[in-house]
Amino acid sequence: MAAQPRSVRETFAFSCGVCGHSWEAAFQVMFFTDPLDASGLTTQEYVDEAGRAIRSPLADAVCPRCGARKVRIREARPH
Numbered sequence: 183m184a185a186q187p188r189s190v191r192e193t194f195a196f197s198c199g200v201c202g203h204s205w206e207a208a209f210q211v212m213f214f215t216d217p218l219d220a221s222g223l224t225t226q227e228y229v230d231e232a233g234r235a236i237r238s239p240l241a242d243a244v245c246p247r248c249g250a251r252k253v254r255i256r257e258a259r260p261h
Contacts, residue, residue, distance in 0.1 A: 188213045191261040198245035199252035207231065208261075209239055 193208045210229040215222070228236050236242040243253040 188215075193259055193261065194239045194255050195257040196239075196243055196245075196253050197256050198248060198250055199254060200250035201245060201248040203245055203247040204256070205246060207239065207243075209236075 190211045190213070191208060192211050193206055195204065195206050197204045208231055212227045212229065213224050214226070215224045228238055230236055230242075239258075240253065240255055243255075244251055245253060
């Protein structure tokens with residue numbers, strides 16, 4: 183039996199550490215639990231609004247104003 187996904191939409195509020203720009207982006211967070219794995223561990227994957235899989239919202243964040251990667255998450259909230 184394959185892993186059974188559970189999906190949660192989550193919005194992240196970002197802030198740029200270079201220019202101070204703030205913005206929000208929504209991601210689909212997919213949680214997978216493999217019923218054949220006795221450990222019960224759950225893995226998660228993020229999908230951006232364009233449907234592309236990403237490592238994490240923060241790891242792939244780039245300021246849309248200045249292009250800097252010095253970004254922090256101010257807030258994350260599920261829908």
